Amino acid sequence: MAPKREKGLYISSCEVGGRWVAVAYDAGGRIWANSLPLADEGSARGAAVAAARGRGAASFTEGPPEKGKELAHAILAAGSDPNLALPLSFDGLTPFARAVLESVRRIPRGKVASYGDVARSVGRHRAWRAVGSVMAKNPFVYAVPCHRVVKSDLSPGEFGGDPEAKVHLLREEGVAFEGKRIRASCRLAQGK
Structure with missing residues (x-):
């Protein structure tokens, strides 16, 4: 090699x-x-x-x-416009990581998707933990909005060790909460 x-x-x-x-x-x-x-x-x-x-x-x-x-x-x-062309280099990333990052890039402002939703969107239905690993190592923070990926119960989850920062970013983007969970209407339809 x-x-x-x-x-x-x-x-x-x-x-x-x-x-x-x-x-x-x-x-x-x-x-x-x-x-x-x-x-x-x-x-x-x-x-x-x-x-x-x-x-x-x-x-x-x-x-x-x-x-x-x-x-x-x-x-x-x-971070505000997922359709905006951005010169991202995927060199050194696995094909799975690239697919996950590209899928997450398409989550619009004001919406969220679960780790499982993202896994399904890349054809790996049971790979939600692997999606979490990719999000934890996301090299394009904000450009690939990993803060918009949440737990399946619509609780925000972690964000660089600061879950309150994630909640703040989501609220700033117009994501509505019901108590400590994200309102279901803010969840992107699965597979989108």
Whole structure:
């Protein structure tokens, strides 16, 4: 077996609305990983670098600030519009992970899908735990809205160790709650 080729990427970060977004991307401008908007630049960069390293990125060079800003704004816009074209790189991901990420990318703002719904949408009906693993390692946080994937009982579940952040994001996107569970009308029809 040939040794895994290590990849060098650019890293850029920019401030958006008082928070920092970092993006790791290749020479072709394809996004390998990004952070959520975070309070400090170091944490944002650390999150993007860690996600890209998990896919074979070995080194990072400071990218042009204008390219980082362009990609960061595109990522944030993509969280609102699942049809927006976004140059995501799926290099280093399994075909299953890619299928899951592409399925989750299509969940519109204001809707949720369960881990089982996502598993069914990619033809792996019993792979809901595997979907959870892909979501936990999602390199495209926000661009691929993993916060919109919830438990089958419509409770929000985890989100980077901060379930309240997930609830906040979902409410901000118009998802309605009944107590601690998401209103059933916000669940995307299975298989969509």
